[in-house]
Amino acid sequence: MSMSFPIQKTVIRGRFLDIQSLVSQADQISQQVRYFEDGLMIVEQGKIRQFGHWDELNQHLSDTDIIEHYPEQLIIPGFIDTHIHYPQTEMVGAYGEQLLSWLNTYTFPTELQFKNPHYAKGIADFFVQELLKNGTTTALVFCTVHPESVDALFEAAEALQMRLIAGKVLMDRHAPEGLCDTAERAYEESKTLIEKWHGKGRALYAITPRFAPTSTPEQLEKAGQLKQEYPDVYVHTHLSENKDEIAWVKDLFPQQKGYLDVYHHHGLTGKRSVFAHCVHLEEDEWQCMHQTDSAIAFCPTSNLFLGSGLFPLKKTWEKQVKVGLGTDIGAGTSFSLLQTVNEAYKVQQLQGDKLSAYESFYHATLGAAKALDLDDKLGNFNIGKEADFVVLDLKATLLQRLRQSKSKSLEDALFALFTMGDDRNVEATYVYGQKVYQKD
Structure with missing residues (x-):
C-alpha cells in the first residue's frame, strides 16, 4: 500500500552548497561551486521552484509559509550511492576473505533468506532508513535472485517517494541451487518486475547479472534481449574487481577479448549501464567504456576491505x-558517503594523486547523477530538479568543532568534514521536499 502525500510547499533557509553544472575535467569543478551564505529554496510538489539569495527571493513568501531555518548547518544535494547490495546489510564486516571466497562463505548463505518476503521486508525497511540516516537519497541497488526481494525494496522506497534504482539478480551457475534461476526464468521474472516497477513513481529498474562468472552465455543473451526491449532500463553489474575473478572470466569466456567484452558482446554496455569497481581495466576496456557511454561505480571501502586493489580515479577524467561513488555494502564497510569519500582520498594518495574536497563532492552528487543518467533530475539545486537534500552539522563532535574553528576556507571546512564525517553529521534528510529523517 503506497502512502499518499499531500501537495506541500517546503521553504528552507540556510547555507547552501552545490555544483551548478557538469564539467569535463576535475580542475573545472571549483569554478562551478555555488555557495549561498544565506539562501532560500522553495519546493512545491517535490520540485525546486525557487533557489537563490534570501534577500532576493524572500518577497515570494506569504505570511502563511512556514520557514525551516538552518543558519549554522550546511545544506547540500542528497548523496547518490551508485553501487550497494541491500541483502548484505546484515553481513557488513565479515572477516578474512577476498572476493570469490567471500561470496561463497558469507554472501550466498545470507542471500538465501530473501525468498521469504517478510524477511526481505524487514531488511529493506532497515536499509532504506540507514540510507536516509547517512544522507543518501538515491541509490543503485542489488537485490537477490528472488523477485520478493525486489518488491520489498521498491515498496519501502515508494512509501517515502524515494528515487531508487534496483533489480533482481540474474544467476544461473556457480552459486547454490537456491540462488540460481535459469536463462528463461531470469528473463520472465525481470520482465514482470520491469512492467511492475520501472517508472512507477520514482522507481527505476536495473537488469542485474551478478557478474559474468555466475551467468551462462544464454542468460547474458537474455539480459541483452531485455535491454533491447526496454532501452531505458538500467544495467547494473560487477567488472574487473579482483585479479582471480578476471582470470576466471577469461577461462569461462575464451571467445571474448576480455571481461568487459563479455558484457559488450551481449549488448549490456551503454548510457544506463553501471559497472561496479573496474579496478583492473585494460586499455581497450577504458576505450570501450568511453565509446559506449557506460559508467563506473568507484567503491573504495570495499576495494580496500577485500584487498581488490586501488582504483585509478584520475583515469576517468583522462578517458x-x-x-560515481558506491558504498558497496556489505563488502564496503559503511553506509556513509562521507566515510566513502574519506577512503577515496586515501586510495588516490596511495597512487600519488590528490583528490580535492570539491572533486569528492562532485562525485557524490552531480557527477554520480550523471553516472546514473539522472543529472536532469538530481545532483544540484537547479530550478525544476527533484528536491532531495541533506542538512549537515559540520561540528557534530568535539574534535570536529575544534577542527572547523580552524578552517581557513569553505573548501577546507568541506575537506575536514569529508575526512572526519559520518552519520553523526547528518542532521536531517529531505526526499522530494519532505523531511524523512531527523537526528535525535
Whole structure:
C-alpha cells in the first residue's frame, strides 16, 4: 500500500552548497561551486521552484509559509550511492576473505533468506532508513535472485517517494541451487518486475547479472534481449574487481577479448549501464567504456576491505568515463558517503594523486547523477530538479568543532568534514521536499 502525500510547499533557509553544472575535467569543478551564505529554496510538489539569495527571493513568501531555518548547518544535494547490495546489510564486516571466497562463505548463505518476503521486508525497511540516516537519497541497488526481494525494496522506497534504482539478480551457475534461476526464468521474472516497477513513481529498474562468472552465455543473451526491449532500463553489474575473478572470466569466456567484452558482446554496455569497481581495466576496456557511454561505480571501502586493489580515479577524467561513488555494502564497510569519500582520498594518495574536497563532492552528487543518467533530475539545486537534500552539522563532535574553528576556507571546512564525517553529521534528510529523517 503506497502512502499518499499531500501537495506541500517546503521553504528552507540556510547555507547552501552545490555544483551548478557538469564539467569535463576535475580542475573545472571549483569554478562551478555555488555557495549561498544565506539562501532560500522553495519546493512545491517535490520540485525546486525557487533557489537563490534570501534577500532576493524572500518577497515570494506569504505570511502563511512556514520557514525551516538552518543558519549554522550546511545544506547540500542528497548523496547518490551508485553501487550497494541491500541483502548484505546484515553481513557488513565479515572477516578474512577476498572476493570469490567471500561470496561463497558469507554472501550466498545470507542471500538465501530473501525468498521469504517478510524477511526481505524487514531488511529493506532497515536499509532504506540507514540510507536516509547517512544522507543518501538515491541509490543503485542489488537485490537477490528472488523477485520478493525486489518488491520489498521498491515498496519501502515508494512509501517515502524515494528515487531508487534496483533489480533482481540474474544467476544461473556457480552459486547454490537456491540462488540460481535459469536463462528463461531470469528473463520472465525481470520482465514482470520491469512492467511492475520501472517508472512507477520514482522507481527505476536495473537488469542485474551478478557478474559474468555466475551467468551462462544464454542468460547474458537474455539480459541483452531485455535491454533491447526496454532501452531505458538500467544495467547494473560487477567488472574487473579482483585479479582471480578476471582470470576466471577469461577461462569461462575464451571467445571474448576480455571481461568487459563479455558484457559488450551481449549488448549490456551503454548510457544506463553501471559497472561496479573496474579496478583492473585494460586499455581497450577504458576505450570501450568511453565509446559506449557506460559508467563506473568507484567503491573504495570495499576495494580496500577485500584487498581488490586501488582504483585509478584520475583515469576517468583522462578517458572521459562517467564515475560515481558506491558504498558497496556489505563488502564496503559503511553506509556513509562521507566515510566513502574519506577512503577515496586515501586510495588516490596511495597512487600519488590528490583528490580535492570539491572533486569528492562532485562525485557524490552531480557527477554520480550523471553516472546514473539522472543529472536532469538530481545532483544540484537547479530550478525544476527533484528536491532531495541533506542538512549537515559540520561540528557534530568535539574534535570536529575544534577542527572547523580552524578552517581557513569553505573548501577546507568541506575537506575536514569529508575526512572526519559520518552519520553523526547528518542532521536531517529531505526526499522530494519532505523531511524523512531527523537526528535525535
